Amino acid sequence: GENVEQHPSTLSVQEGDSAVIKCTYSDSASNYFPWYKQELGKRPQLIIDIRSNVGEKKDQRIAVTLNKTAKHFSLHITETQPEDSAVYFCAATIPGSNYQLIWGAGTKLIIKP
Amino acid sequence: DTGVSQDPRHKITKRGQNVTFRCDPISEHNRLYWYRQTLGQGPEFLTYFQNEAQLEKSRLLSDRFSAERPKGSFSTLEIQRTEQGDSAMYLCASRGGDEQYFGPGTRLTVT
Numbered sequence: 001g002e003n004v005e006q007h008p009s010t011l012s013v014q015e016g017d018s019a020v021i022k023c024t025y026s027d028s029a030s031n032y033f034p035w036y037k038q039e040l041g042k043r044p045q046l047i048i049d050i051r052s053n054v055g056e057k058k059d060q061r062i063a064v065t066l067n068k069t070a071k072h073f074s075l076h077i078t079e080t081q082p083e084d085s086a087v088y089f090c091a092a093t094i095p096g097s098n099y100q101l102i103w104g105a106g107t108k109l110i111i112k113p
Numbered sequence: 114d115t116g117v118s119q120d121p122r123h124k125i126t127k128r129g130q131n132v133t134f135r136c137d138p139i140s141e142h143n144r145l146y147w148y149r150q151t152l153g154q155g156p157e158f159l160t161y162f163q164n165e166a167q168l169e170k171s172r173l174l175s176d177r178f179s180a181e182r183p184k185g186s187f188s189t190l191e192i193q194r195t196e197q198g199d200s201a202m203y204l205c206a207s208r209g210g211d212e213q214y215f216g217p218g219t220r221l222t223v224t
Contacts, residue, residue: 032211043204043215044156051211089155098144098168099208103155 002027002094006104013080014112021075021088021107029095033073035064036089038106044089048075077109085111117207117216125222126195133191134219138207145188146213147180148204156204162188195223 036044148156161169164185182188
C-alpha cells in the first residue's frame with residue numbers, strides 16, 4: 001500500500017535562513033500532496049498543497065516542489081521566522097480512495113533566534 | 114465561526130466506559146473524515162463520510178468504534194468499552210474541494 005517517508009525528523013535553522021523538508025511516496029498514482037503545520041496542542045493547518053499535474057507552487061515564503069518521476073516532494077520555507085516553529089507533516093492521497101491521506105511522520109522545525 | 118468545530122475538547126474517562134464525540138463540519142462541505150493522532154505521530158485515518166454515507170473505514174478500526182452522520186451534517190464518533198490504548202487526540206476534518214480542514218480535536222484520556 002501507499003507509504004510516505006518524511007525527513008528530517010527534526011530541523012533546527014537560524015532565524016532568517018531557509019528550511020527544506022523532504023518526503024517520498026510509494027504509489028505513483030497518488031495525485032494530491034498537502035503540507036500541514038501543527039503547533040503544540042493545536043489542529044493541523046493546511047499551509048500549501050500541490051497536485052500531480054504541477055511541478056512547483058509558491059505562496060509568499062513557502063513553496064512546494066514535486067518530482068513525479070522520483071516520487072518526491074519537498075517543502076521550502078525561506079526567511080524563517082520564530083512563528084514558523086512547529087511540526088510539519090506531508091501527506092499523499094491513497095489512489096482509489098476518497099482523498100484518504102497517508103501522512104509522513106512529521107518534522108519538528110526549530111527556529112533559533 | 115465558519116470552521117470545523119468539535120465537542121468536547123477534552124474528555125477523561127475510566128477504562129470500560131463509553132464515550133461519544135461530536136464534529137460539526139464547515140456547512141457547505143459534504144465530506145467528513147475522522148482521524149486519531151497520538152503524540153509525535155501524524156494523524157491516522159479512521160473513517161470517511163460523504164453526506165450521510167460511511168464510505169470508508171480503516172481496517173485498524175475495531176468494532177468498539179462506530180461513527181454516524183445521520184443527516185449529512187454533524188457526525189458522532191462513539192468508542193465503547195474504552196481501553197487505555199484509546200487515549201489520543203481525535204480529529205475531525207471536512208472537505209469541499211481537495212483540501213481537508215481540521216477541527217481542534219477532542220483529547221481523550223482513559224484512566
